[in-house]
Amino acid sequence: MSGELSAADTYTTTADGRGDGSVQIRAIRATPVNIPLEAPYRWSVGVYPGFSKTIIEVETSEGITGIGEAPSARSAALIDRYLAPELIGADPRDLADCERRALPPARVSKNTEDSSAQYAFGGIEMALWDIAGKLAGRSVGRLLGGRVRDQVAFTEYFAPRLRHNGHGGEDRPATIAAYCARMAEEHGSTAFEGKVGVYDISTEVAIIREVRAAIGDDCLLRVDANMRWTVAAARHALRRFESYNVDSVEDPVGSFEEMARLRETTRISFSSHDPSLKSAARLGVPDAFCLNLAALGGIRRTVAFVGACRELGLDIWFYSPDTGVANAAYLQVASAMSWISQPSQTLLRWHTDDVTEGGPPQPENGVIGVPDGPGLGITLDPSALARCAERYASEGEYNQFHDPTQGNLYPLWAV
Numbered sequence: 394m395s396g397e398l399s400a401a402d403t404y405t406t407t408a409d410g411r412g413d414g415s416v417q418i419r420a421i422r423a424t425p426v427n428i429p430l431e432a433p434y435r436w437s438v439g440v441y442p443g444f445s446k447t448i449i450e451v452e453t454s455e456g457i458t459g460i461g462e463a464p465s466a467r468s469a470a471l472i473d474r475y476l477a478p479e480l481i482g483a484d485p486r487d488l489a490d491c492e493r494r495a496l497p498p499a500r501v502s503k504n505t506e507d508s509s510a511q512y513a514f515g516g517i518e519m520a521l522w523d524i525a526g527k528l529a530g531r532s533v534g535r536l537l538g539g540r541v542r543d544q545v546a547f548t549e550y551f552a553p554r555l556r557h558n559g560h561g562g563e564d565r566p567a568t569i570a571a572y573c574a575r576m577a578e579e580h581g582s583t584a585f586e587g588k589v590g591v592y593d594i595s596t597e598v599a600i601i602r603e604v605r606a607a608i609g610d611d612c613l614l615r616v617d618a619n620m621r622w623t624v625a626a627a628r629h630a631l632r633r634f635e636s637y638n639v640d641s642v643e644d645p646v647g648s649f650e651e652m653a654r655l656r657e658t659t660r661i662s663f664s665s666h667d668p669s670l671k672s673a674a675r676l677g678v679p680d681a682f683c684l685n686l687a688a689l690g691g692i693r694r695t696v697a698f699v700g701a702c703r704e705l706g707l708d709i710w711f712y713s714p715d716t717g718v719a720n721a722a723y724l725q726v727a728s729a730m731s732w733i734s735q736p737s738q739t740l741l742r743w744h745t746d747d748v749t750e751g752g753p754p755q756p757e758n759g760v761i762g763v764p765d766g767p768g769l770g771i772t773l774d775p776s777a778l779a780r781c782a783e784r785y786a787s788e789g790e791y792n793q794f795h796d797p798t799q800g801n802l803y804p805l806w807a808v
Contacts, residue, residue, distance in 0.1 A: 416528065418485050420452040421477040421517070425466035426781035427788055428716060430743045432561025434552035437590035437621035439794040444714050445785060447472070447513070448748055448778060451520040453485055459524035460773050462718040463516030464687050466790050471513045480517070485524045488693050492518070496690070511690045518691025519722050519769075526768030533722070533769055537696065537729035544760040545727040546736040548615065549576045550713070550743070551587035551604065566596065570603035576742075577608050581758035584613035584736040589630070589642075590621030598633045605637040613736065615664075617643035624651050631659040643683060652678040666712065668698060674705055681708035683738065685715070686722050695726065703732040711737035714744065717753030721769040728763040748781055750774045 429443035445466035451459045463472070479494040495514045526533050534540050551573050554561030563569045569587070576582045585608055589597045605614060616639055622630060627645040634642070643664045646652055652663055653676040663679035668689060673679060682702065689695050699709050709732060711723040720741065727733045741755050750772045754761045764770025 416484055416486065417454045418451055418480050418483050418491075419454050420450075421472065421480060422450040422452075423463070423469040423472040423477070424448045424450075424778060424782050425469040425785045425790075426716070426748060426778065427466075427784040427791060428714070428747065428781060429745050429784070429791075430714075430740065431745050432554045432557040432743070434554045434561070434588065434743075435591045435796065436552065436588050436617075436793075437619040439792070439796045440555065441793045443745075443791050444793075445790040446716055446719075447516060448716065448718060448773070448781075449516045449520050450773070451480075451485060451517065451524060453524055455528065457524055457527050458773075459485065459520035459522070459527065459768065460718055460771075461516040461519030461521075461523065462687065462716055462722075463513050464685050464715070464719075465509070465512060466785060468509070468513035468516060471509060472517065476510065476513055476517060485521045486528070488518060488521060488691075491521060492690065508688070512687050515685075515687025515689065515691040515694075518693065519686060519719070522692050522722070522725075523768035530767050532728075532763075532765065532767060533692070533725035534728035534763060537692075537726065540728045540763065541731045542728055542763070544762050545724050546584065546734070546760050547739040547741075547756040548584040548586040548613070548736045549573065549580070549582035549756070549759075550738065550740050551576075551585060553588065553591050566599040566603040569600050570607040573604050574607035577612070580742075580756065582608075582612075582756070583759035584615075586615040586617060586643075586738060588619070589616045590618040594626065594630050594633070597630065601634055601637045601639060610638065614639050615641045615643065618645045620644045620647045622646055624654050627651075627655055628658050631655070631661050635659060635661060641681065649673065649676050649678055652676070664708075664710075670698065670701055670705075670707075673707060679707075681710065681735065683710055683712050685712040686719060686726065692722065692726060696730070699730055699732055708735050709733050710735045713738040714740040717747045717749035717771060718769065718773075720753050721749070721764055721771045724761060724763045725769060746777065746781055746784075748773060748778045750777075
């Protein structure tokens with residue numbers, strides 16, 4: 394592969410600057426990338442081969458470049474065409490002004506029923522925090538008020554995986570459990586999270602039973618159904634999962650209203666990727682949110698969201714998979730916020746590539762150390778970025794919603 398990016402792969406917006414601050418945004422580059430997993434895994438509506446993201450570089454008049462990550466490869470063109478031109482010349486330290494330039498008011502943006510600009514700006518805002526930290530010579534965690542922890546807890550992940558290049562192949566209760574036992578032995582993993590909503594309930598009960606036996610009684614065990622079940626199916630499944638001390642199930646059904654109907658039928662707690670705080674306060678579910686930093690519009694708004702969750706007694710942990718850029722941001726935010734104490738998700742052990750120097754860290758004994766450097770504490774690897782961008786250019790965005798064993802049909806869930 395070539396080590397250079399083509400104009401088609403990377404979007405760049407530049408100008409001499411038009412702001413009044415002593416530091417100005419001079420250029421913004423948005424590069425879509427593909428990161429394959431070592432083996433595709435099955436989830437409720439398809440096969441997940443890897444993930445496509447946008448890596449963002451924001452250059453300043455001081456010669457400092459901040460890096461961020463947007464949760465979709467499609468964010469690259471949106472940033473180049475709409476968001477970047479509004480931000481050229483802005484002071485990167487003035488997050489409120491940058492948000493006003495790039496986005497409509499938060500209340501009004503709901504009328505569009507499209508969060509793509511908010512997601513894209515969230516990646517840019519991550520880069521602005523990286524710049525602020527580099528300018529100050531301090532980590533993002535310290536900019537947020539200082540560290541309350543030097544290590545952040547993460548779960549080990551398990552799922553039915555296809556076999557690929559000598560990896561994966563865990564497709565039965567015994568092989569999935571054996572994989573978890575090996576992770577506990579080799580890496581000291583103390584918390585596990587895995588996919589359900591893939592097989593019939595009896596098979597998945599067998600998976601949970603075997604996994605619990607493999608990891609012991611003291612390890613945290615969560616499952617993620619990705620909204621696959623009906624209320625009746627969820628009741629049946631969770632009633633049987635309770636025997637194996639499942640701590641939490643993520644998105645067991647398709648809405649908070651359905652989740653509320655489950656509340657009185659199980660002692661297992663609920664989590665969700667949907668950050669609908671008002672609905673959670675009204676309905677009493679979920680018990681936790683699993684967040685992507687960019688989804689709320691960046692670090693600043695995520696910190697505010699976490700504070701509101703603390704007042705309501707709702708737990709917070711972070712989403713996976715992402716590149717080493719967003720993972721570093723998760724580490725920095727979690728290092729500064731005592732309320733984020735539960736293990737976050739991670740698929741890091743399954744990543745085959747990354748855009749950062751040295752690649753992303755992997756959890757050992759259930760934790761990852763927080764980077765000490767200024768900003769996010771990581772460095773972009775130009776050759777790795779080019780390689781991941783070329784992969785996106787040749788493969789296109791990964792399709793996570795297709796199961797080759799099902800043709801064009803989604804699998805139906807049988808109780």
